[in-house]
Amino acid sequence: MSSGKSNKLNPTQADAVAHTDGPLLVLAGAGSGKTRIITERISYLIGEKNINPSNILAVTFTNKAANEMKERIHRLIGDRYKGLWIGTFHSVSLRILKREIKNLTGFKQDFVIYDEGDQIKLIKECMSRLNIGERTLEPRSVRSKIDSAKNKGLTPEQIESHTYNDRIAKIYDLYEKELRKLNALDFADLLYVTTNLFEEKPEILRKYQDLFHYILVDEYQDTNHMQYKIIELLSRKHRNVFVVGDDNQSIYGWRGADITNILNFERDFKDARVIKLERNYRSTKTILKAANELILKNKNRHDKNLWTEKQEGEKLSYYEARDERDEARHVVSEIENEISSSGRSYKDIAVFFRTNNQSRIIEEEFLRRNLPYTIVGGVGFYQRAEIKDVLAFLKVIANPLDNISLGRIINVPPRGIGKGTVDKLDEIARREGISLFDSIERVLNDKALPARATKNLERFFKMLSELIEMAQGVEIGKLLDKVLQKTGYLDLLEKEEERRENVGEILNLAAEFEKAEENATLHDFLDWVSLSSDVDRFNDKDDRVALLTLHSAKGLEFPVIFIIGMEENLIPHFNSTKNGEVEEERRLLYVGLTRAKEKVYLTGASRRRVFGKEERPVPSRFIAELPKELLVWNNHHGSRITKTRNTEYTDRRRYGSVSSRRKNKAATSNGKGYRAGQIIEHPMFGEGVIKRVEGTGGSAKITVSFPGRGTKKIIASYLERK
Numbered sequence: 001m002s003s004g005k006s007n008k009l010n011p012t013q014a015d016a017v018a019h020t021d022g023p024l025l026v027l028a029g030a031g032s033g034k035t036r037i038i039t040e041r042i043s044y045l046i047g048e049k050n051i052n053p054s055n056i057l058a059v060t061f062t063n064k065a066a067n068e069m070k071e072r073i074h075r076l077i078g079d080r081y082k083g084l085w086i087g088t089f090h091s092v093s094l095r096i097l098k099r100e101i102k103n104l105t106g107f108k109q110d111f112v113i114y115d116e117g118d119q120i121k122l123i124k125e126c127m128s129r130l131n132i133g134e135r136t137l138e139p140r141s142v143r144s145k146i147d148s149a150k151n152k153g154l155t156p157e158q159i160e161s162h163t164y165n166d167r168i169a170k171i172y173d174l175y176e177k178e179l180r181k182l183n184a185l186d187f188a189d190l191l192y193v194t195t196n197l198f199e200e201k202p203e204i205l206r207k208y209q210d211l212f213h214y215i216l217v218d219e220y221q222d223t224n225h226m227q228y229k230i231i232e233l234l235s236r237k238h239r240n241v242f243v244v245g246d247d248n249q250s251i252y253g254w255r256g257a258d259i260t261n262i263l264n265f266e267r268d269f270k271d272a273r274v275i276k277l278e279r280n281y282r283s284t285k286t287i288l289k290a291a292n293e294l295i296l297k298n299k300n301r302h303d304k305n306l307w308t309e310k311q312e313g314e315k316l317s318y319y320e321a322r323d324e325r326d327e328a329r330h331v332v333s334e335i336e337n338e339i340s341s342s343g344r345s346y347k348d349i350a351v352f353f354r355t356n357n358q359s360r361i362i363e364e365e366f367l368r369r370n371l372p373y374t375i376v377g378g379v380g381f382y383q384r385a386e387i388k389d390v391l392a393f394l395k396v397i398a399n400p401l402d403n404i405s406l407g408r409i410i411n412v413p414p415r416g417i418g419k420g421t422v423d424k425l426d427e428i429a430r431r432e433g434i435s436l437f438d439s440i441e442r443v444l445n446d447k448a449l450p451a452r453a454t455k456n457l458e459r460f461f462k463m464l465s466e467l468i469e470m471a472q473g474v475e476i477g478k479l480l481d482k483v484l485q486k487t488g489y490l491d492l493l494e495k496e497e498e499r500r501e502n503v504g505e506i507l508n509l510a511a512e513f514e515k516a517e518e519n520a521t522l523h524d525f526l527d528w529v530s531l532s533s534d535v536d537r538f539n540d541k542d543d544r545v546a547l548l549t550l551h552s553a554k555g556l557e558f559p560v561i562f563i564i565g566m567e568e569n570l571i572p573h574f575n576s577t578k579n580g581e582v583e584e585e586r587r588l589l590y591v592g593l594t595r596a597k598e599k600v601y602l603t604g605a606s607r608r609r610v611f612g613k614e615e616r617p618v619p620s621r622f623i624a625e626l627p628k629e630l631l632v633w634n635n636h637h638g639s640r641i642t643k644t645r646n647t648e649y650t651d652r653r654r655y656g657s658v659s660s661r662r663k664n665k666a667a668t669s670n671g672k673g674y675r676a677g678q679i680i681e682h683p684m685f686g687e688g689v690i691k692r693v694e695g696t697g698g699s700a701k702i703t704v705s706f707p708g709r710g711t712k713k714i715i716a717s718y719l720e721r722k
Contacts, residue, residue: 009040016275017041019242020049023235023269025220025262026244029306030291030594031282031557034244038216039069041242042084043076045214053083055211057234059092060218063532065555066091069218085212089227090187091531093194097185098527100204104197106180110523112399113530114179114186117388119143121404122182126174132167146172150188151224151256153195182435183401187530191226198233209237220245220265224256232268241269247302248295251551251588253581259300280306282557282597284313286630290600291593293627298583306594315632316600318566318623322636323607324358328365330636331562334601335371335545338560346372348559350546352592354570359547362564366545376548382532386499390506391529393483396464397471398522400437403429407436413492416456421449437464463487476510476525550592561596563589566604567617568715589622606636606710616713674702674716682706682714 009017013033016026017040028034042058045051060066066087073081085092094113101107114122123139123146145168149159156173179185185193198205215235217223220243223231235241243265250259266272280288288306295301321327331351338344351362359375366373381387389412392405400406411417429439440461443449449457463486471479484490484503493500513525540546546558550571553561565571572585593600608617623631674680678690682704691711692703700716 009036010279012275012277012279013037013040016277017044019273019275020045021240023239023241023265023272024243025265025269025272025274026242026277027274027302027304028244028246028277029280029304030246030249030591031280031308032277032306033281034218034246034277035065035068036072037277038218038242038244039072039076041216042069042073042081042086046080046084047077051214053081054085055213056084056216057092057212057214058084058086058216058218059089059231061088061222062555063088063091065218088531089223089230090190093190093230094527094531096194096208097190097197100197100201101193103201103204104193107193108183110399111183111185112395112402112405112526113190114184114404115382115530116143116187117383118184118404119146119186121407122178123171123175126171126178130167130170130174132171137167137171142168142171146175147186147188148256150186150192151226153192153225153229181401182403183399184404188226191224191230195226195229195233198230205233206237208234213238214240215242217241217243218245221247221250221259221262222252222257223261224258228258228261235269239269247300248298248304248587249554249591249594251554251584251591253584263300263302276302276304278304278306280308280310280594283308283594284310284598286313286315287593287596287598287600290316290626290630291590294586294593294622294625295590297625298586300583314599315630316602316626318602318604318631318633320619320633320635321603321605324361324605324609325365326636327564327603327605328361330603331362331564331601332365332369332371334562336369338599344559345543346545347540347543349561350548350553350556350558350595351562351564352548352550352553352595353564354550354573354588355565356549358565358570362547366547372544373547374542374544376546377552381502381505382529384499384502386493386502387506390480390483390489390503391526393467393487393489394480394522394526396437397468397479397483398526400464400468401435403436409487410460413488415460416452417460418453421453421457424449471522476514476520476522477507479522480507480510550588553595554591557595557597559597560599560601561592562601562603563592564603565608566602566620566623567608568620569617571620571622586622586625606712618712618714621715674700680704682712688712 013036016024016037019041026034026037028037038058042056045056046053058066058069060069069086070081073084085095087095097111098109101111102109120139120143123142124134127134127137127139127142149156149172156169156176159169159172179189198208212234215231217231222245231241231243243262245262247259247262250257250262253259261268266274283291285308288308292305319327319330321330335346335349338349339346353359353362356377363373363375382391389409392408395402395405396409407422410422425436425439425443428434428442429436432439432442434442440457444454444458444461447454467479467483467486470482474482490500490503493503509529510525513528514520517524517528540556546556548556550563563571569577571589572582576582576585602623604617604619604623606616607614609615674690674693676690676692680688680690680702682688688704688706690702691705693716694701694703695716697716701713702716703711703713705711
């Protein structure tokens with residue numbers, strides 16, 4: 001092996017690292033050291049097998065993960081790794097496109113990348129030109145469908161035969177034509193166009209097949225069709241494809257990830273080996289047992305069972321709050337207890353939620369108690385208006401054809417260029433088939449505007465032209481300084497300290513980038529920013545409690561975690577239950593549980609305000625799926641549900657015998673299974689009396705009175721008749 005550290009690999013890990021030739025699937029359970037496996041294998045190939053680093057491609061899903069890999073490899077073999085291709089799917093694709101896109105008709109090498117906001121603005125313009133109102137089609141939904149089509153490799157002509165309507169196809173077609181005119185790609189294009197490049201230009205595909213002798217893929221369960229296609233195409237020659245993943249942690253189906261890529265690996269790559277990493281180095285035995293029992297309910301999965309040599313650990317805690325405010329108070333009180341009684345730091349604790357809007361009341365309670373916290377995600381740094389403004393100036397300087405960015409900053413800060421002037425410029429640009437930038441020059445030459453408007457536009461055009469000329473050969477940080485000075489943007493934010501600090505952070509980012517990348521250009525910096533995310537910016541060294549969604553929690557770990565909102569329609573989410581995607585929601589909770597090293601707190605509410613109306617949510621079905629002996633249940637009355645009442649009933653009582661389950665199913669299906677006055681048993685609340693039955697079958701809503709626990713509305717399929 002390549003270093004002393006490698007000798008500490010367990011036998012299964014060492015087997016995976018030493019596998020050299022042919023396809024290999026490493027099923028790496030949560031906390032089993034998957035990142036280490038990839039870095040050790042790369043170090044082994046370079047250090048022991050003397051493979052040229054430039055012949056190795058390693059791809060993952062976040063810049064944070066890619067940077068961590070680089071640091072680990074550097075610790076193992078020093079600078080010998082230089083030349084290695086390592087990055088996210090999108091950054092690797094961007095690198096290839098910057099070299100090769102000129103070989104595709106209609107594309108230019110100095111393209112810019114549009115973010116979500118830029119996409120939506122362009123889609124709105126396309127819809128307007130097609131006379132499609134935003135009330136009939138929501139632009140964000142259109143963007144999502146276009147991204148989905150690209151992730152599946154579908155052209156505008158092809159999508160009409162799928163689950164898209166003809167209006168989406170027309171918008172998609174015009175949107176693509178406009179992107180080409182603007183010399184822009186969107187985020188999905190980085191994969192979509194790369195795949196097209198390989199399929200349309202076999203000689204370029206062969207070039208990269210010859211280059212990449214060894215391909216390693218992290219988080220393989222999260223790959224979409226385009227990512228799978230890129231890996232499949234590149235690995236055809238040498239077939240040394242090494243993928244690491246865990247189907248139990250496939251949680252991005254909503255954005256195109258296809259779990260069948262990992263489930264069908266052995267079918268897609270014949271003679272593949274499979275190695276399972278089942279030893280967990282992160283969590284206690286109790287947490288692992290709970291997570292294992294939960295995920296066993298899923299059918300679409302590889303068989304594996306995590307184990308650990310760590311201590312047994314504390315039971316999971318479930319608290320049923322009176323309402324969402326009581327839930328927030330409980331969470332913050334328990335955090336204060338953890339800090340005072342165990343000596344933990346705030347950074348050791350995280351609060352997870354299913355949807356971003358759940359964070360508001362938790363944040364209010366943190367502020368009220370004066371506790372430090374940080375939001376991971378939420379309103380992203382790169383989505384803040386001041387950041388988008390500054391980046392828009394840089395994008396126009398780098399690519400004057402970028403109409404979207406130019407339209408954003410033409411009157412920011414206010415410089416007397418009104419809507420009438422901008423509309424005139426748009427009209428000329430469309431009529432003449434030229435860019436907005438060129439239409440400004442045309443209008444000024446033709447003196448087609450009133451004197452005052454001409455003067456204001458002339459001043460702006462001169463300033464922009466000077467910045468474009470100045471950008472040649474100037475350091476990015478110095479260019480940014482000039483942009484802020486010449487545009488007067490900082491003066492605009494004179495009384496807004498936080499926004500000024502955010503702009504200052506862009507200067508810090510530019511300095512960091514220039515330090516890390518020699519001879520970096522403005523295009524390089526903009527490419528880097530476009531691929532950055534707010535999760536990449538998360539600093540786990542700050543002593544603050546982290547608040548984040550369960551999706552954002554992937555790849556992180558904390559000694560103590562809270563998962564709030566354990567209710568039907570939140571976890572699992574309403575959209576998932578409606579669309580039959582409960583298995584992905586169960587995987588999402590599994591991911592949340594396995595982020596915890598030592599303690600897990602779960603909470604739900606008896607009442608919750610939704611869209612201004614108070615509702616009585618049903619507790620999540622997943623609570624009942626967790627092992628009863630591993631849960632301690634409490635409620636807002638201050639009472640703990642006793643072991644005798646809730647944890648010693650037999651599996652037959654909880655789930656019923658086979659014959660009774662069949663009888664129950666038949667009874668509920670014909671609507672005659674439940675009646676007012678009937679005694680039932682719930683796995684969490686114990687015995688209760690039915691007060692009312694609404695609906696029929698297993699989805700009927702049953703109003704039940706539980707002594708000491710209050711009245712609950714519960715879905716029929718979660719009750720036990722007595």
